Structures are given as C-alpha cells and as structure tokens.
Amino acid sequence: MIRISLDVMGGDFGPEVVIPGAAKALERHPDVTFLLFGQQERCMPILEKFSKLKEKSTFHHCEVAVGMDEKPSQALRRGRYISSMWRSIEAVKTGQADVVVSAGNTGALMAMSKFCLRTMATIERPAIAAIWPTLSGESIVLDVGATIGADAQQLLDFALMGGAMARALFEVERPLVGLLNVGVEEIKGQEEVKEAGRLIREAGLDTIDYYGFVEGDDLGKGTVDVVVTEGFTGNIALKTAEGTARQIAEYLKAAMSRTLLAKLGYILAKGAFDRLREKMDPRKVNGGVFLGLNGIVIKSHGGTDAEGFAAAIDVGYDMARNGLTQKIENDLKKYHARRPSSAGPEAA
Amino acid sequence: MIRISLDVMGGDFGPEVVIPGAAKALERHPDVTFLLFGQQERCMPILEKFSKLKEKSTFHHCEVAVGMDEKPSQALRRGRYISSMWRSIEAVKTGQADVVVSAGNTGALMAMSKFCLRTMATIERPAIAAIWPTLSGESIVLDVGATIGADAQQLLDFALMGGAMARALFEVERPLVGLLNVGVEEIKGQEEVKEAGRLIREAGLDTIDYYGFVEGDDLGKGTVDVVVTEGFTGNIALKTAEGTARQIAEYLKAAMSRTLLAKLGYILAKGAFDRLREKMDPRKVNGGVFLGLNGIVIKSHGGTDAEGFAAAIDVGYDMARNGLTQKIENDLKKYHARRPSSAGPEAA
Numbered sequence: 001m002i003r004i005s006l007d008v009m010g011g012d013f014g015p016e017v018v019i020p021g022a023a024k025a026l027e028r029h030p031d032v033t034f035l036l037f038g039q040q041e042r043c044m045p046i047l048e049k050f051s052k053l054k055e056k057s058t059f060h061h062c063e064v065a066v067g068m069d070e071k072p073s074q075a076l077r078r079g080r081y082i083s084s085m086w087r088s089i090e091a092v093k094t095g096q097a098d099v100v101v102s103a104g105n106t107g108a109l110m111a112m113s114k115f116c117l118r119t120m121a122t123i124e125r126p127a128i129a130a131i132w133p134t135l136s137g138e139s140i141v142l143d144v145g146a147t148i149g150a151d152a153q154q155l156l157d158f159a160l161m162g163g164a165m166a167r168a169l170f171e172v173e174r175p176l177v178g179l180l181n182v183g184v185e186e187i188k189g190q191e192e193v194k195e196a197g198r199l200i201r202e203a204g205l206d207t208i209d210y211y212g213f214v215e216g217d218d219l220g221k222g223t224v225d226v227v228v229t230e231g232f233t234g235n236i237a238l239k240t241a242e243g244t245a246r247q248i249a250e251y252l253k254a255a256m257s258r259t260l261l262a263k264l265g266y267i268l269a270k271g272a273f274d275r276l277r278e279k280m281d282p283r284k285v286n287g288g289v290f291l292g293l294n295g296i297v298i299k300s301h302g303g304t305d306a307e308g309f310a311a312a313i314d315v316g317y318d319m320a321r322n323g324l325t326q327k328i329e330n331d332l333k334k335y336h337a338r339r340p341s342s343a344g345p346e347a348a
Numbered sequence: 349m350i351r352i353s354l355d356v357m358g359g360d361f362g363p364e365v366v367i368p369g370a371a372k373a374l375e376r377h378p379d380v381t382f383l384l385f386g387q388q389e390r391c392m393p394i395l396e397k398f399s400k401l402k403e404k405s406t407f408h409h410c411e412v413a414v415g416m417d418e419k420p421s422q423a424l425r426r427g428r429y430i431s432s433m434w435r436s437i438e439a440v441k442t443g444q445a446d447v448v449v450s451a452g453n454t455g456a457l458m459a460m461s462k463f464c465l466r467t468m469a470t471i472e473r474p475a476i477a478a479i480w481p482t483l484s485g486e487s488i489v490l491d492v493g494a495t496i497g498a499d500a501q502q503l504l505d506f507a508l509m510g511g512a513m514a515r516a517l518f519e520v521e522r523p524l525v526g527l528l529n530v531g532v533e534e535i536k537g538q539e540e541v542k543e544a545g546r547l548i549r550e551a552g553l554d555t556i557d558y559y560g561f562v563e564g565d566d567l568g569k570g571t572v573d574v575v576v577t578e579g580f581t582g583n584i585a586l587k588t589a590e591g592t593a594r595q596i597a598e599y600l601k602a603a604m605s606r607t608l609l610a611k612l613g614y615i616l617a618k619g620a621f622d623r624l625r626e627k628m629d630p631r632k633v634n635g636g637v638f639l640g641l642n643g644i645v646i647k648s649h650g651g652t653d654a655e656g657f658a659a660a661i662d663v664g665y666d667m668a669r670n671g672l673t674q675k676i677e678n679d680l681k682k683y684h685a686r687r688p689s690s691a692g693p694e695a696a
Contacts, residue, residue, distance in 0.1 A: 135595055145530055148538055182493055182583040190496055190580055216587025220595035232538055233581050235530040237588045239564025244592040247483055247568035251627050252600075255620040265617025272603040272610035279599050 001031050002320050003098050004313060005091040008038030009065035009084040011103025011302045011309070015043045018103065021309025022057075023050040028310070029317050035091050037062050037084040062087055066112075068105045068302055075108035076115060085109060089116045092295035098320035101287075101312050103300035110146055110290065117293040122332050125150070126292035127158050127231070128299065129165055130238055131285050131315065134222025140166050141219065141227045144288060145235035152195035155179065155228055157332075159200055161291040162226035163208035164331045168322035174207065175225035178214035180233060189213065196228075203339070207331045245280055283308035287315035289324075296324055349379050350668050351446050352661060353439040356386030357413035357432040359451025360651045363391045366451065369657025370405075371398040376658070377665050383439050385410050385432040410435050414460075416453045416650055423456035424463060433457060437464045440643035446668035449635075449660050451648035458494055458638065465641040470680050473498070474640035475506050475579070476647065477513055478586055479633050479663065482570025488514050489567065489575045492636065493583035503527065503544035503576055504551065505680075509639040510574035511556035512679045516670035520573060522555065526562035528577035528585070537561065544576075551687070555679045593628055631656035635663035637672075644672055 008018045015038055022034055034057040036043065047054050064083040066075045079086055085104050091097040093116055102109050110126070119126055127143035142162050143150065150158065159177045166175035179197055181189040193213070200210045211224045216237060219227060229237070256266040256273075266273065278284065286308040290297040296319050300312035352373075356366045363386055370382055382405040384391065395402050412431040414423045427434055433452050439445040441464055450457050458474070467474055475491035490510050491498065498506065507525045514523035527545055529537040541561070548558045559572045564585060567575060577585070604614040604621075614621065626632065634656040638645040644667050648660035 135598055148530065180584060182496065182580055216584040216589075217591030217594070219588055220591035229584075232530055233584055236528060236564040236577075236581055236585055240567055240585045240588045241564075241592045243565030243568035244589045245596060246565070248593060248596050248628065250483055251624055255624040255627075256617060258620060258623075262617040262620035265613040265615070265620070267613070268616065269604060269610040269613025272606060272613070275606075276599055276603040279603075280596065 001033060002029070002317055003033050003035065003096065004316055004320070005035040005088045005097035005100040006037065007085045007088040007100065007102035007104055008036050008043050009062070009104070011300065011304065012068060014038070014065070015046050017304065017306050017309050019043065019046045019050060019053065020306035022313060023053040024306055024310035025313035025317070026053055026056060028314065032056065032317065034058075035060065035088070035097050037088040037091075039063065039065060039084070060087060066104050066108050070105065070108055072107040072111035075105070076111055079108075080112070080115070086112050086116065089113055089295075089297065092297070093117055099296040099298060099316040101298040101300060101316045103302050103304060103309060103312070105302065106145065106299055109297065109299055113290055113293055113297045117295040117297070119292050120294060120329065120332065122336055123157055123292040125154055126290055127161065129162060129289045129291050131169070131287065132219060132227070133279070133285050134220055136222035138170070138285070139219070139222050139225055139227060140169070141229070141234060141238065142291065143229065143231040143234050144238045145231045146290070148230065148232045150192065150230035152192050152199050155192065155196035155230070156199045156203065157292070158228045159196075159208060159210075159226065160205070160331050160335055161328050162228060164327040165289060165291060165319070165324060166225045167207075168324045168327055169318055170225060172225060174209045176211045177208045177226040177228060178211040178218065178224035180227050180229035180237070181213040181215065183213070183215070192230075203335060205335060207334065249280060283311055285311070287312035289315065289319060291328065294325065296320060349381060350377070350665055351381050351383065351444065352664055352668070353383040353436040353445035353448040354385065355433045355436040355448065355450035355452055356384050356391050357410070357452070358650075359648065359657070360416060362386070362413070363394050365652065365654050365657050367391065367394045367398060367401065368654035370661060371401040372654055372658035373661035373665070374401055374404060376662065380404065380665065382406075383408065383436070383445050385436040385439075387411065387413060387432070408435060414452050414456050418453065418456055420455040420459035423453070424459055427456075428460070428463070434460050434464065437461055437645065440645070441465055447644040447646060447664040449646040449648060449664045451650050451652060451657060451660070453650065454493065454647055457645065457647055461638055461641055461645045465643040465645070467640050468642060468677065468680065470684055471505055471509075471640040473502055474638055475509065477510060477637045477639050479517070479635065480567060480575070480589075481627070481633050482568055484570035486518070486633070487567070487570050487573055487575060488517070489577070489582060489586065490639065491577065491579040491582050492586045493579045494638070496578070496580045498540065498578035500540050500543035500547050503540065503578070504547045505640070506576045507548055507556060507558075507574065508553070508679050508683055509676050510576060512675040513637060513639060513667070513672060514573045515555075516667055516672045516675055518573060522557045523573035524559045525556045525574040525576060526559040526566065526572035528575050528581060529561035529563065531561070531563070551683060553683060555682065597628060631659055633659070635660035637663065637667060639676065642673065644668060
C-alpha cells in the first residue's frame with residue numbers, strides 16, 4: 001500500500017483539478033490511499049462526486065491555503081503549521097504518508113519542504129528533477145530551478161541523486177549520467193562543470209556510469225539517462241523545449257487547416273496525429289521531483305488539468321514504491337564512505 | 349554593390365558547399381561580388397561549373413586551410429596571415445569586402461576575427477547572435493556561445509548590439525529587448541541579470557525599448573525582438589530548441605508512416621507538410637553574426653549544405669546593406685555620451 005498526501009488547495013484550480021486527478025490515479029493504482037488537506041467547504045462538495053476516492057481517503061481540514069503568487073517567506077510566515085501545503089508535507093515527515101504531491105507555487109513548496117523535511121545530512125542544496133521525454137524513452141534532468149548556480153560538489157551530488165532516481169524510475173542498474181555543457185571537448189565550458197567532471201571521474205562511483213559532457217541537443221536525443229546542470233540553465237532549457245514544442249504544434253495546426261486537401265489528409269491521418277499529440281502532451285510528463293530532502297515531494301505544474309495532476313501522482317507513486325529516498329541515502333553513504341576526506345555525519 | 353568575402357575552405361565540405369552556395373546567393377542578389385579565398389586546385393574545378401559566379405568573383409589562392417577540430421590557439425599559430433580563414437577576414441579589415449562568411453570552426457573563426465578586426469573601442473567581449481524563428485516572425489538571441497559568463501555591463505552591451513542588429517534586420521525603430529531569466533518577478537534570477545536590468549532601465553536608452561525579463565518559453569513565442577543572455581545559457585537554449593525540433597520531426601515521420609491511412613493522409617496533405625518542413629528547416633535560419641568587432645563576420649553551420657550556406661550569405665548581405673557595424677558604433681557612442689562616468693575612448 002502506498003500512502004499519498006495531497007495539497008488539495010494547490011495549483012491554479014485547487015480542488016477542482018486535484019480531486020478528479022486523484023480519482024484518475026486511483027483507477028490506475030488501486031493500492032493507494034490518500035490523505036487530503038484542504039478547506040472543507042470547498043473540497044467536500046467535489047469529493048462527494050468521487051465515492052471510490054472518498055472511501056480510500058482521509059480528509060483533514062486546513063483553514064489556510066498558500067497563494068500561487070505568494071513569496072516563499074510570506075507563505076512560510078502565513079502558512080507554517082496550518083496551511084494545506086505545510087500539513088500535506090508534514091504527513092511525510094511524521095511517516096503518515098510515503099509521498100506528497102502539490103501543484104502549489106514552486107518557491108513556497110520548496111521553502112516549506114526544506115523547513116519541514118530538512119535536507120539530507122550530506123546534501124547542501126536540494127534539486128528539482130524533471131522527467132524529459134526523449135527519442136529513446138525518458139531521461140531525468142536536474143536541477144531545473146531549485147537554486148541558481150552550483151559548485152562542483154553540488155553538481156556531483158545532483159549526479160548521485162539523479163542516478164538514484166533513474167534506478168527507481170527506469171529500473172536500470174547503473175544509469176548513464178552526463179554533465180550539460182557547451183562543447184564535448186574537455187577544454188570547453190564553465191569551470192564548475194569541468195571540475196565536477198573531474199570529481200565524478202575520480203570518485204569512481206559504482207552506482208552510476210559517467211558519460212562525460214553532453215550538449216543541449218542531447219536532451220531530446222536521450223543520449224544519457226540523467227543530465228546534470230545547475231538550476232538557471234536547467235530551467236531555461238526546460239522552458240525552451242516546452243516553448244519549441246508548442247511552437248511546432250502551432251505550425252502544424254496552421255499547416256493542416258490551410259487547404260481543403262490538407263484538411264482531408266488530416267482527417268485520414270487523425271489516428272497518427274492523436275498519437276503524436278499524446279507523445280508531445282506536456283501533461284504526460286508532469287511532475288518535478290524534489291531531491292535531497294528527507295522525504296519525497298512531487299511538484300505538479302500549477303496550471304495542469306486532472307489528467308496532468310494524475311500523471312504527477314503516478315510519478316510520486318513510482319518514486320515511493322521504489323524507495324527513492326532510501327536509494328539516495330544509500331548511494332550518498334556509499335560515496336562518502338569511499339571518500340577519505342568526507343565530512344559526512346559518520347565522520348564527525 | 350555589396351562585396352562579400354568567403355572562406356571557401358571552411359566547413360565540413362569546403363568548396364563543394366561554399367561555391368554552389370555562393371552561386372545560389374548570387375541568383376537572389378545580383379548586386380553582389382565575391383572575394384574567394386581557398387586552395388586553387390580544390391576550388392577551381394568547382395568554380396568552373398558556375399560561370400556567372402566566376403564572372404562576379406576574384407579568386408585568391410591560400411595554401412593553408414584551418415581544420416574543423418583545430419584549437420583556436422593552434423589555428424592562429426598555423427594559419428595567421430596565410431590561411432583562407434584569416435585572409436577572408438582580413439579583406440574586411442582592409443576595406444576590400446563589406447562582410448565575411450565562413451563555415452569554419454567557431455573557436456578559430458572567433459579568435460582570428462578578434463585578432464584581425466579587434467573589438468570595438470568600448471566593447472569588452474564580442475557576442476554571437478543567432479536569428480531565432482518564432483511564432484510571430486524572427487527574434488535575435490545573443491550571446492549563443494562566444495564566451496561563458498557575462499557581467500551586467502557586458503549584458504547591457506549585448507542589449508545595445510542586439511538592438512542595432514534588430515534595426516538592421518527587421519527594420520523596426522526601437523526593438524523590444526528582454527533579458528533571459530528564470531522568472532518574471534524582479535526578485536528572481538542571477539545577480540548579474542538583475543543588475544543588468546537595473547543598468548538598462550537607468551541608462552534610459554532611446555535606441556531600444558526594454559521589456560524586462562523573459563523566460564525560456566518566450567523564445568519560441570517571439571515575445572521580444574532581442575533576447576539577451578550570456579553565452580553558456582544561450583548556447584544550451586539554442587541547441588535544446590534545435591534538438592526538440594528534430595525530436596518532434598522524428599515523431600511526426602514515425603506517426604505518418606505507421607498505418608496505410610496515415611500514409612494516405614500524408615500524401616494528401618503533402619503541400620502542407622512541405623510548408624511545415626520549410627518552417628522548421630534549420631538551414632533557413634543559418635548564420636550566426638559576430639557582434640562587437642570592427643567588421644561583420646557571419647558564421648555558417650559547419651555541416652550545412654549549399655542552401656544553408658546561401659542563407660548565411662543572405663544574412664551577411666542584409667547586415668552589410670543595412671550598415672550594421674555603423675549602427676552599432678552609433679548606438680554605443682550615443683550610450684556612452686549620455687553616461688557621465690563613461691570610460692569610452694572619447695572620455696580618455
């Protein structure tokens with residue numbers, strides 16, 4: 001049984017999307033139970049419509065909902081201990097839930113998650129990992145925006161954590177990990193990226209397979225299982241790819257409706273177009289995973305619909321079922337045990 | 349008359365692509381004359397096949413050709429003064445040509461261009477500007493890889509130079525300029541980007557219109573005419589977009605050949621697909637522009653074909669005809685004249 005905690009008030013639409021999304025996810029994963037946190041008067045009328053979900057859920061009333069444009073500091077001040085966001089995260093901390101899913105605002109969710117769950121002992125900064133659709137399947141890309149900038153050691157931590165997530169998600173034994181850079185030659189790139197490459201090679205990690213540098217176009221190709229970068233570049237790469245996909249979808253739509261023949265062709269090829277749309281559907285890969293905390297937090301897009309929110313729950317389900325937090329902890333322990341100069345808690 | 353200098357040996361295919369490309373460009377711009385630099389024995393047999401081009405060209409034999417994987421320092425050592433790359437750039441310096449186009453390796457081309465043409469008086473670092481296809485037309489994005497990292501003043505310089513290029517290319521009076529960032533709120537982002545935003549606002553420039561921050565997905569939308577970022581992020585955004593476009597083209601191809609109905613639909617809609625392919629054709633937007641040097645240098649993709657190389661010549665033609673270098677110089681002068689603390693050469 002997997003116990004999933006939901007911030008029902010999070011996202012642009014709150015319970016209108018979160019509750020139907022949970023109902024969809026429940027159909028796919030009958031072994032799930034939910035802990036729902038939200039404003040009773042807004043949530044209950046909707047929950048009443050989904051009797052199966054209601055049966056598998058416990059509802060917890062929270063007066064305060066964090067706003068989508070509240071600053072992290074403001075959200076913490078106003079919503080700590082009492083908001084639906086905080087309490088849904090707290091359920092993971094107390095062990096009542098295996099994972100929490102929220103479509104609430106990223107900054108506030110990260111701030112509350114850090115405050116409530118704390119980062120793992122040897123991790124300085126958590127990261128947000130995205131699941132990236134590629135020509136050969138899916139890759140993990142991190143950090144896509146938890147923090148700006150990262151030094152070599154932090155990039156190595158990202159490589160370890162992304163590797164653990166790849167093992168949980170793709171069931172590969174030693175995921176192939178690459179560092180995002182502007183050239184494949186050793187001489188190019190940012191100092192921190194070059195230094196991270198050296199660190200990873202020298203660490204001789206046996207939980208991942210280090211590929212070397214990858215470039216922007218390797219993301220779509222799926223050259224590696226895990227692409228590591230700092231949050232500024234990762235966020236811009238992610239949004240650039242989303243924007244390009246939308247742009248091409250617009251071109252396609254315009255091209256297919258311009259002439260009668262094109263329209264007829266479109267009708268005949270509709271099955272193919274539907275499959276294509278599904279491949280390009282950003283809802284299918286919804287769900288950023290916060291890595292490096294003592295617990296699993298999944299961030300859904302704020303503007304998603306029920307299908308998209310269900311996809312974020314799917315990601316949380318997979319992560320919890322495959323013991324993501326434990327995997328990361330084990331990998332970090334292994335790495336620090338091999339490292340003579342380690343300042344890990346065991347060495348203190 | 350526009351005089352274009354060509355590094356005929358540059359690129360993966362050298363004269364096999366450069367000469368037919370020049371012939372194509374000449375058809376579109378009959379007022380062009382060419383200065384061709386390359387190895388006589390490789391170039392002449394090809395040039396013989398294009399009599400119109402031969403008539404409008406002067407050929408200059410150069411024994412040395414810069415290799416596609418030579419390091420900049422090595423290329424400078426081996427090819428300064430004598431290579432086809434150097435001499436084609438030198439023709440701009442001596443005033444024999446208005447612009448140079450090369451498909452040679454980026455690092456060597458930038459190093460030689462800096463060494464030969466020198467950067468403009470008040471510019472610390474040149475930038476590479478890309479022309480980015482958008483839903484509303486085209487935008488200019490810089491820097492896409494000349495240097496890694498940029499401080500606030502350098503980002504302001506990029507904004508000025510990109511603005512001048514937009515005026516040369518799009519014929520808008522005050523191009524809209526945005527800074528690439530990870531969020532639209534003023535509180536987010538890299539320190540240098542925030543500082544650059546302040547600098548640009550305070551400078552009260554009348555040659556550009558400052559929009560504020562843009563995000564990765566604004567690139568494809570065409571939210572602004574000019575997107576400013578440092579070279580690491582810009583290069584990764586560019587390659588991520590190229591990779592995503594290729595990825596979707598692959599999906600489309602696979603979808604359209606899967607069933608008989610889809611194939612039939614494809615045949616009927618072929619005209620529409622051809623237009624779509626043209627829109628997505630990376631050759632159509634080939635040609636990075638080096639900004640900030642005393643002369644115009646256009647970098648073509650190394651692996652492009654004749655059509656792509658002709659597109660790079662088109663860009664060079666437009667830049668030269670619209671007096672890009674002069675426009676940038678004027679804009680920089682205006683900016684530094686308004687700036688009391690300016691350390692420009694006039695102030696010395």
